[in-house]
Amino acid sequence: MDVLSDLLRRARAGDALVRRLVQRPPWALTFADATALTVVATLGGHAVVRLDEADAAPVALAAGDIALITAVGEYTIADNASTPAQVVIRQGRKYHADSGDPVEREGWNLAPRTYGDGLPGATVMLRGAYELHGDVGGRILAMLPPVAVVPAGPRTGGALDLLAAEVGRDEPGQDAVLHRLLDLVLVLALRAWCARPGSDPPSWYGALADPAVGEALRLMHGDPARRWTIASLAAEVGMSRAAFAARFTGLVGEPPLTYLTGWRMTLAADLLRDTDATVAAVGREVGYEDAFAFSVAFKRARGVSPSSWRRGTG
Template sequence: MDVLSDLLYRARAKDALVRQLIQRPPWSMTFAEPPPLTLMATLGGPASVRVDGGLDSASLAAGEIVLISGKGAHTIADSLNTPPQVVVEGRTKRVIGGGEATPPLAPRTYGDGLPGATVMLRGAYELRGDVGRRLLEMLPPLAVVPAGPRTGAALDLLAAEVGRDEPGQDAVLARLLDLLLVLALRAWCAGPEADLPAWFRALGDPAVGDALRLMHEDPAQRWTVGALAAKVGMSRAAFAGRFARLVGEPPLAYLTGWRMTVAADLLRDGEESVAAVARAVGYGDAFAFSVAFKRARGVSPSVWRRARAPRN
């Protein structure tokens, strides 16, 4: 599994929520408690998006996709000048000035459906833990992906399915949205505005990219610099220097950081013992793992787990 696929797989807590809006201007909707990652696309009609409390905003053309990262409120509208009419908090809609929210037009489809309406798709992703944060670090608060033939084909498929209500529909929508997200991330990362972390840029190097993939595929393997160098066909010294230059840290420092990221999420989400988590990330000795974890996170694995346990 490649590194981006690994991050997406580990960061997913549950299937995404997909909705369609068909609304004639003027319209404006604020999402007060959005998830960590939102994907939105316009299929036609005027549309704009603004991250509230900041300077990030954009007007969207048909076929463009916007990725919104972070939990701050954001607003979508036909125009940046249209004041909010509806506030969405979680799964509750509140109409500003009173009144009732309009009923759905079709499964997962809202608005008035009148001629001249804007048509938008929205996918909300719940990402988990430290791996989720690592993925979000790749993105600015608002990333606009230009329309393209590959994302356009995926958008057409998602638009054709979102209003249907057939057996397995949630699974179909989740996978189509995943496809659209990966294509959008690819397009954004290849664009001129992307300010990507060093480890992601290093994926383009054949040797260092292969080494990163090996560490992500099997963090429990007892990797050494020599073993990684042999796997990618380089001398130990040449590989170590090249890795540090491209990634910004030595190979084993990167490996330790990735292991602690995986371990933090295992401790938060699972019921395995500290010893089992230690083995899962390459430590045969629970004490050595606890020392490494405390050095990285400032607290012991047990304290980390208790602090993040769900409160009834």
């Protein structure tokens, strides 16, 4: 499994929530408890994204654009940078921004997973909210700024058309279809963002394009507990030990075994928090037969012992 696919698989805490919003200007929706990663796409019309930060400039979205929002906390999607919030969405419920009263369902629900006024001239948006999990999720979030805008393009446009066609339906297996289509939109948007001039993706992402280094990364993610050495990795990718080590370090920014140790500690951190497995069992899961050696490596990487990390005191 390639690195990005592995991160997305391990990071997801649950299925994403997919909704369509249909609003005629002026409109503004505030999301008070945003998830770690939100995908917002403008299907028709235009919109802006406003972060709950004093120095954050509004980000404009044209038809077909996709915004990946990683800001923790509150943000607003609106027709204009100056439109005050009309509805606040908190814990999945909608409230009038001025009064705080709940929004009546009648007149708001237009179709399955579709909300708004549905009047002529409305902007149509898709929104998918991901709950990302733990230290692995943090690696995905680190790829992106608070708001990353991917301009409309043929590849993302085709995926958005499919998602838009399905979101209002209510047929057997609909949730599975929507989740997979949203994943497709997310991956295509991540690819497009990382390929843009001026973007700053992590070094490992660029290294995936190298046949040898990309394969080595795939091998380490596919079997992190294996007793990998530089020699064994080099043999797997058909290079000499010295040439492989130099190429990997040059492209990824750190030596192969340093990268492997960091990935193992990321996995271990989530296992310690999410499972009742003993410290020794977690160590074995990430490639350490000796519990003491694992504890030393973990403390070196995280600054606290595995037990302290599990207790949340790290």
